Amino acid sequence: MSKLKVAVFKFSSCDGCQLQFLNLEEELIHLIDLIDFALFYEARTYVEPGPYDLSFVEGSISTPHEVELIKKVRDESKVIVTVGACATSGGIQALRNWANVKEFQNYVYPRPEWIEVLKNAEPPSKYVNVDYEVRGCPASKEQLLSFILQFMRGKIPILPISPLCIECKLSGNLCVLVVNGTPCLGPVTMAGCGALCPSYGRGCYGCYGPSVDSRTLVLNRRFKEMELKPKEIQLLFKQFAGWSRKFREVIEEYE
Amino acid sequence: MRSMSRAIKVDYLSRVEGEGNLYVEIENNQISKVELGIFEAPRFFEAFLRGRKYVEVPDITARICGICPVAYIMSSSRAIEKILGIEVDECTDILRRIIYLGEWIESHLLHVLMLHAPDFLGHESIIGIAKENPDIVKKGLKLKSWGNSVMKVIGGRSVHPISCRVGGFYRIIRKEELETLIKHSDVMGRYAEDLLKWVLTLKIPELKRDVEYVSLKGVNEYPILRGRVVSNRGLDIAEDVFEEYVETEQVRYSTSLRYRIRGRSYYVVGPLARYNNNYHLLRPEVREVIESYGYGPQLSNSFQSIIARAAETYHAVLEIKELIKKYSEPAKPYEEGGVMEGVGSAITEAPRGILYHRYELDGKGYVINSNIIPPTSQNLASIERDIIAFNDELVKMDLSDLQRLAEHVVRNYDPCISCATHFIKVINIKINT
Amino acid sequence: MSLTGLYIGHVNSLTLIFDQLKSLGYTVVGYRIIDKALRLDVLKTTEELARDVEDVQDPGKYSLIPGNFYRHGPDSPKKFLYPPKLLLFKVTPKWDVIINSEKYEGKLAFFGIKPCDLASIKVLDRVLTNVDELYTKVRERMAVVVENCTSSGNTCFCATMGTGPRARNSFDIAYTRLGSKLVIEAGSELGLRLINQLEVEPIDDNTYRDFEVTIRKAASRARANFEIDNLPELLELNIESKVYWEVIERCLGCSNCNMVCPTCFCFDVLDIPKIDGSAERVRVWDGCLNYTYAQVAGGHFRPDLWARYRHFVLHKFAYWIKQFGTFGCVGCGRCITWCPTGIDLRETVTKVLRGMAI
């Protein structure tokens, strides 16, 4: 069987997600026997031209140049997998989407007129058809590996889509919400990290974005009962996956 | 007649963190133009930090860079702690140093082995080295993975750790959790020593250029979390006044700012600077190896940065082991501090060099203003100057060699473009074609 | 069933029982304080057992305060008998199926668990004995030392479910702490053997009266506003109740209730391909409140949360009887305490019944 031809593309992002491929370390040696990283700027100089069997896309689309590029990536890829919060919901840079871009540009740039950015930072799925998502900020390296291994077996890869609370209990964590009254986004956030934050005694900040059937408005009501201030509730949802539809529903209540 | 002018353009710099390009133009046997272009999209961090609560800042700024998130967490936490009047206790400080050193190991290994070494050996990626010398690659990857475990044990995960916060950590990290790391530390020490020795045998190009090396100055230990800002040309200032001593500069072809010492010139930050300014603070075991290979307290060119990185890696492994022994669980996981308005700034040593953060908070603990000066942007101008210093060799080379060498020079600095571009006053440019 | 009737001894002799269990080779599991809660954990000495605390449980809230009687935390015996994650088997690249056999080792003793916890084991017995290998094996050589509840918590309703606050059977030892006095009885050969090492005497009138009043008082608080007679029929007759719609206005669909329930047994199976070409199958807890629970390729049997919540309630109080001849609920109240929004199962059931205007 010929090796899977894999590409790793980067858009507006911190590089953390693609770094996770390199963080596979020991598995990496075996992995490159199974797949061929045909394009991976961070890791190698040589670039094999497309088409690619599997393209991993990190980052959100935030400039006109990136819009063109993602379309090209689509044309060259049989399967596109968006990786990480940036690529699945816009990521941290999508926080600017609520703001007045003009004002942002003036605040940040001495020469705002040179700036060529889109009003919104959006996930690639806004512009092209995306086949799969791997969530998280960053995506977990275990999930990335699992995705590849499942894909290679001819399976439609399955990653968990249920709420984090299930994982939290499976890991034996103490619920920070019930015990400490700490606001936690776990009940509305997609599992996948192993409930890291609660295991370190803090509430989940939602970096995996909404779970399937995520009931953010119910959690919002709960937070109000806990006498959190509107601004605090808003900031909780307005983090790394804030631009996802479900989290937005709460954020916009307070805009 | 053929034109005497030629140019190379590297559209996507590979084996660097982030997206940049390089343009070198040669006219009449003289390099007439070197442009290290950064076309990474601006991400407006300073703009959306306004209005965020101070506790969120470390988590948010961590997302500027997935390769050195701990550096962002530490610089921002320390800057904010200054405003809130928090002094963390010794145990917390030890934990911070351990996780930070873990990041050094992880980041240095990434660069030394995966990004940089291929240049010295004529490979296009680590795969080439793996074929030639599987042993060193195996050891290197084990080390990198150990660095990641150090971060994982303390931080929950290595990219964007979740346990660190302003004032300390979200929960007490148990001594026995750390002790799981000690098990392998002796082996890791040996691997790191082997890696350093291997690096010391690499054929390292000559390059003479007079540069100012800026780093923190350690007092009793090799600097990481704090220290005065010093240079080999007599700079010696407190972190709080750093901004007054540097001036910013813009170029049209880059989305990243550049920095120079006010009234002087460009400078270099990073492992090389740290090494040159603090050699005596490296662990004796490390210095011994270095000296047995004929190197000493001063490394003179940017190609030798790989030595500094390997030396720091070995140092970090030894240091982590000591620190874990010294660690005892603190009484409480973090200091609360009093919320008040004010300005605070801090510098820590990111793997790529000094990382400056300044924040202004209002009375309720929300950010009003901020400024972040990441290491890579401070190095950009020097990278170009290094290439120009190679003028005589470069002009004689054919295009592909020229390109290879020029790229090698860029990679000497382990530029992290994600960091460089996040920040204030970015200019977007059209790339020369 | 009690083999001895009630005896009295001194609370200090609990340590003796504990130590005997250890010396008989049991891995002893009991409640200990970890972080800010009582957790079921393997204990080396009685020192590790939680003491001088009380758990305050309310819908969606849990805390520990100084006190001298406690009930439980988020864990239940299920954690040890039917673990949250269990490797079923591995398949090598060459297709050899390697069954995970290490899982059957050891003798387990629960020490100081409460009558509702014991009741949950009895429920699991019906569901899993001779069906789940691990469970069956561990259960065969398991000991239970149960502590009767002298004070019930705010989310307890064992008295309604008939499972507490006093354990009636299926224990090796049952004891009750009354100040420094220990009221104790044995329910098995092992229990006799354990008591045999203590200094005990038959219970006297006064102590018995004290005991009886204490238990009765605890029972009077551990009640829900419904009775279990005819409960299965009544719930099924009102299967279309709109109360389920109302409840889910507060429900997050997070499955915490399923996870902390000491009898919820549903599981999912994960397939984990390995880089060396082998593969693992791992069993993990799943719950009926979870969206994917009844989802199938190209369809969904319970897409709406009210239907999943209804299934939870009906399974516990109606279907379970038909399936296993017992209720699926033991009245421990964990699902009420550990629900992040504090949904009260007792209230739901009461409301559904009231909706029938009987």
Added chain:
Amino acid sequence: MKRAQSKALTPMKTTVIKVINETWNVKTYYSTLPESAEIPKPGQFNMLYIHGVGEVPISVSDISNEDRVIAHTVRFAGSVTYAFSTVRDGDTLGFRGPYGFGWPLDLAVKKDLLLICGGIGLPPLRPVIREVARNRDLYGRLFILYGARTPKDLLYRHEYVDYLSIRDVELHLTVDNPDIDWRGNVGVVTNLIKRIEVDPSNAYAFICGPEIMMKYAIKELLEKGFRTNRIYLSLERRMKCGVGLCGHCQMGPYFVCEHGPVFPLWFISKYFWVDQI
């Protein structure tokens, strides 16, 4: 309700000996039954496992007692079934089963048989057709009503001649969306029930298909005068174990895997009509 013993979730091995392309998204896999497995009865199902991919419940779609060869017909519907598209002859599969109760053929002796199937509902009934063909005199008339979405989705097309050669048989096909070559019925399969002339007091109806289709079919049958103990249906739910343990397949108090998948209507009717039960 009685609980079966020993419910090991570890598979036995079986080798695929023949793969037949049925339609664009359905294939049939013939394999030898593992030695220790019982021969499945029509309507029973097995759990098939692909190495590292996952396990799915699949009905047995053909049974040959003599050489212990059985068939499974799989539609590529989701994650695991999709991976079946790459399974070839010679491949090893994991096998557990047979599970559940099959069709009550013993009750149907001397009675007319009405088979109503939609889509991937035909495979579990195919062994019934085979059984009637083999023991023709045991049963009354045989009606096969089968509907698919499009003519391209009709399963076992090459076998219809065989079906028609069975004595006293009626085969009625229908599709939702015809193509230009289609000359048969158009519309849902339940429409066909009206046309069948059968004495409900001397017949059994076996239904298998999407739940919504089964509901309409049942309504037709009841209107025709079928009693609820003469209507049997095969239910489908999410399944992870196949042995009444994982809980997913519950419909009301019934574990579809263990107490079904074939149920007489009267037995489940209390729950069957309840929305999202």
